[in-house]
Amino acid sequence: MNIGNIPAKFAALTPHADAVIDAETGHRTSFQQLDSRVQRLANGLVLQQGLRRGDRVAILSKNCTEYLEIYYACARAGIITQPLNWRLADVELARIVADGDPQMVIAADEFLEQQQALQASCDVGAWLSFGAASDGSYEELIAGATDDANTHASDIGDDDPLLILYTGGTTGDSKGA
Helix, strand or coil: CCHHHHHHHHHHHCCCCEEEECCCCCCEEEHHHHHHHHHHHHHHHHHHCCCCCCCEEEEECCCCHHHHHHHHHHHHHCCEEEEECCCCCHHHHHHHHHHHCCCEEEEEHHHHHHHHHHHHHCCCCEEEEECCCCCCHHHHHHHCCCCCCCHHHCCCCCCCCCECCECCCCCCCCCEC
16 A cells, blocks of 8 residues: 555545644645645656655655645655654754755745755755745645646555654764664
8 A cells, every 4th residue: 555545545535524734824624635735746746856766855844734745745656755853953954964865855934044054055956845935836836737646656555665764863863764
């Protein structure tokens, strides 16, 4: 089973039920809306951005609806998600980004300063941001993508890696696991 297909399953069963209620904004997203955005994002990452199965996407964000969209879209497309701990200093974030070697970083607008510091110090091919104060690149990618089924990832399943999580680094630098 591909974890990225969970929104599609619930969209088929209960399309208008709430999938996500954003605690910060109160915004509600139905399973149908979530699945459509996940599919569009997965297609945008693969067909517009050229990401492939096994590539990595780092996320710099607190919990929010977009975080879930990214997680499920990456899983659906066979892309590995690399969450970044927003509590870390810029130098540690840069070390983790360099170590994880993502092809893309997606950041929430509240981390614009950290994103700019990372862009200045890390060689990453693409950067997207979301939120009211962002450049709108995340929403543009979704808006420009189709929600057609992603046949490019039909064989993604149990044996495909999903996440690279970094340890706490209690005995040294954080390590990807």
